[in-house]
Amino acid sequence: MPTVRFTYALKRFFPGIKDTPASGRTLAEILHEMETCYPGVRSYILDEQGNLRKHVNIFIDGEMIADRLRLSDPFRENSEIYIMQALSGG
Amino acid sequence: MKNTILLGTRKGLIAYRNGRAGWAVENLSFEGQPVSIAYADPRTATWWAGLDHGHWGVKLHRSADRGKNWEEVPAPAYPEGAEITDGQPAATRYIWSMAHGGHDHHSRFWIGTDPGGLFSSHDGGASFQLVESLWNHPTRKKGWFGGGRDQPGIHSIVVDPRNEDHLHIGISCAGIFETNDGGKNWEVRNQGLRAEFLPDPETGVGHDPHILIAAPTDPDVLWQQNHCGIFRSVDGAGNWQEVSEPEGPARFGFAIAVADDDPEQAWVAPAHSDGNRTAIQGALCICRTDDGGKTWKELRQGLPQQHCFDIVYRHALASSGDALVFGTTTGNLFFSGDRGENWETLNNYLPMVYSVQFTD
Numbered sequence: 001m002p003t004v005r006f007t008y009a010l011k012r013f014f015p016g017i018k019d020t021p022a023s024g025r026t027l028a029e030i031l032h033e034m035e036t037c038y039p040g041v042r043s044y045i046l047d048e049q050g051n052l053r054k055h056v057n058i059f060i061d062g063e064m065i066a067d068r069l070r071l072s073d074p075f076r077e078n079s080e081i082y083i084m085q086a087l088s089g090g
Numbered sequence: 091m092k093n094t095i096l097l098g099t100r101k102g103l104i105a106y107r108n109g110r111a112g113w114a115v116e117n118l119s120f121e122g123q124p125v126s127i128a129y130a131d132p133r134t135a136t137w138w139a140g141l142d143h144g145h146w147g148v149k150l151h152r153s154a155d156r157g158k159n160w161e162e163v164p165a166p167a168y169p170e171g172a173e174i175t176d177g178q179p180a181a182t183r184y185i186w187s188m189a190h191g192g193h194d195h196h197s198r199f200w201i202g203t204d205p206g207g208l209f210s211s212h213d214g215g216a217s218f219q220l221v222e223s224l225w226n227h228p229t230r231k232k233g234w235f236g237g238g239r240d241q242p243g244i245h246s247i248v249v250d251p252r253n254e255d256h257l258h259i260g261i262s263c264a265g266i267f268e269t270n271d272g273g274k275n276w277e278v279r280n281q282g283l284r285a286e287f288l289p290d291p292e293t294g295v296g297h298d299p300h301i302l303i304a305a306p307t308d309p310d311v312l313w314q315q316n317h318c319g320i321f322r323s324v325d326g327a328g329n330w331q332e333v334s335e336p337e338g339p340a341r342f343g344f345a346i347a348v349a350d351d352d353p354e355q356a357w358v359a360p361a362h363s364d365g366n367r368t369a370i371q372g373a374l375c376i377c378r379t380d381d382g383g384k385t386w387k388e389l390r391q392g393l394p395q396q397h398c399f400d401i402v403y404r405h406a407l408a409s410s411g412d413a414l415v416f417g418t419t420t421g422n423l424f425f426s427g428d429r430g431e432n433w434e435t436l437n438n439y440l441p442m443v444y445s446v447q448f449t450d
Contacts (some may be wrong), residue, residue: 009145040162044146047181048167055145085145 002079004034009085014038022081027058027071030081045083055086091413092448096137097423098128098405101441103139105157106423113425113436117157127405129188130449133196138215140165140185140201148182150201152215166201166209166218174205174241175231182207184239187405189247192254195272200257202244206234208259210273221273229264229278233295237263237317238404245404246302250309258312258327260302264295266314266327282330284318291318300344301404305353313356315346315404320358322383333383339370340377340386345407345416349429354382357389357409357430359402359416369398376407376416376430392433393424403444410448417443 001021010017017038024030028050035042045056052058052068059065059082065073075081093108094116103125107116124142131138137157141149150165165182172180184204191198191210199211201218207225209218224230234242239262246260255272258279265280284291285298298317305311310326319334319341334341339360349355357378362370373395377386394400400418407416414426421440424433 013146043149043165043167044143047147049170049179049181051179051181053145053147 001077002030002075002081004030004081004083007082007084010041010044010083013044014041017041027060027065027073027075027081031071057084057086058082059084091411091427092450094130094449095408095415095425096128096130096445096447096449097417097440097443098125098139098445099417099421099441099443100124103128103137103157104440105137106436119153119157119160120151125444126185127188127445128447129445130447131190131199132449133190133193134214135450136215138188140188142184148185148203150185150215163216164218166203166207166220168207169220172207172220172225173231180205180207183241184243186239186243186245187247189249192249192251194254198254200247200249202247202259204239204243205241206230206243206261206264208244208247208273223274224259224267224269224276227267227276229295233293234261234264235296237298238300246299246314248302248304248309248312250304251306252309258302258304260299260314262300262317263298265297266299266302266312268327279327280330281328282323282332283316283321284332286318301346303346303348305348306350308353311348311353313346313348315343315358317342317364320346320383324382331383333379335377335386338377338386339375339388340379343402344404345402347407347409347414349409350411352380355380355429356383357407357414358386359407361401367401369394369400372396372398374398374400374418376414376426376433378430389426389430389433391431392426392435394422403442405445405447406443408446408448413448415446415448417446419443 022030060075095106097104102121103119105117106113126140126142129138137153139151151160153160168180187202189200197214199215201209208221248258250256267276283297299314302314312323321330343361345359347357374393376389423436
């Protein structure tokens with residue numbers, strides 16, 4: 001079962017957020033699942049059209065995903081999925 | 091004068107309160123987060139904050155206890171399939187304006203956004219819907235464009251207190267739009283404006299009103315600080331007349347305020363040209379007219395007069411009775427208790443100030 005790991009920056013808005021196992025078969029399904037665990041978190045990661053926000057990155061086993069629009073990048077049974085913030089701003 | 095000043099800044103929401111010892115900070119919320127606009131709804135004393143997280147998108151929060159506790163509510167969201175232009179999906183990029191819907195529509199609340207969508211709530215702000223009639227206006231896809239921001243944005247929402255279904259809104263860049271039926275139908279109201287940045291300055295749509303306001307004592311008197319000068323209408327935006335100074339500083343800028351007891355009296359915060367966007371000759375001034383824009387007086391007493399780069403963003407100048415306040419791009423906050431004749435500094439060390447509002 002893949003594990004979703006979140007950047008510490010999201011703890012400010014979701015204090016209880018932690019490494020979370022997921023059962024979804026696609027990245028989009030997994031993010032939907034995370035919304036159930038942490039209501040509201042999906043809108044921090046995706047915009048209302050379902051696209052990954054510009055300054056958010058998702059890594060699967062250390063590799064940045066390629067498909068930021070449809071979230072179709074594959075993962076394995078025991079993958080680690082990292083949700084990170086891009087380093088930007090000031 | 092109202093005794094609270096609410097600030098939206100690049101690093102949080104800050105509230106000042108006037109007490110025995112003068113103005114002091116009462117509340118700091120969302121420290122470190124850009125608050126694109128802070129707004130107090132006078133009907134309910136609810137404070138609203140539009141957040142522009144660099145990473146996590148646009149968020150909306152409200153507080154019923156003067157900022158002690160905040161509740162996140164769903165931010166305005168564009169429906170599936172909405173497009174800025176053909177093939178370019180629309181998502182909320184910025185909350186740029188807020189307005190309550192009036193006393194006859196107690197649960198109504200308006201929000202203006204980049205990329206050009208107006209949203210309304212009919213449940214006190216718990217949920218928002220895109221005003222499709224304006225989004226589908228035939229001028230939008232080809233005639234609206236970015237100005238101030240990369241995409242078109244609604245920065246001004248003016249609700250007529252005599253008839254709260256009657257609104258004017260300001261869009262950069264498109265111009266002024268009016269509805270008489272609570273947002274079902276919209277008319278363009280740009281007659282008399284100039285858009286010097288376009289091949290046809292007298293274009294119907296494509297104007298850049300930096301901010302639009304109405305005189306509380308006569309809502310048919312509307313003022314706008316436009317990219318191309320200061321304009322005033324005395325017939326509810328039917329016709330606009332330029333009231334800029336031909337030579338003096340009152341011409342280019344972003345902010346404007348009108349007295350709440352006199353439709354002829356208004357203030358602007360002049361800036362050096364759209365090419366520079368700095369204080370004029372390194373000196374900060376506010377200009378006031380007492381005669382509907384025929385003449386302007388420069389008000390400088392107490393404001394920095396050398397080596398100054400401050401300008402005042404469109405929502406960052408406000409009046410209340412004899413009081414005026416403005417916040418600047420370099421984090422200064424200035425207050426006047428005598429309609430701008432004399433100024434005192436409330437803070438030199440704030441973040442960039444996006445909005446100021448007087449409230450109770």
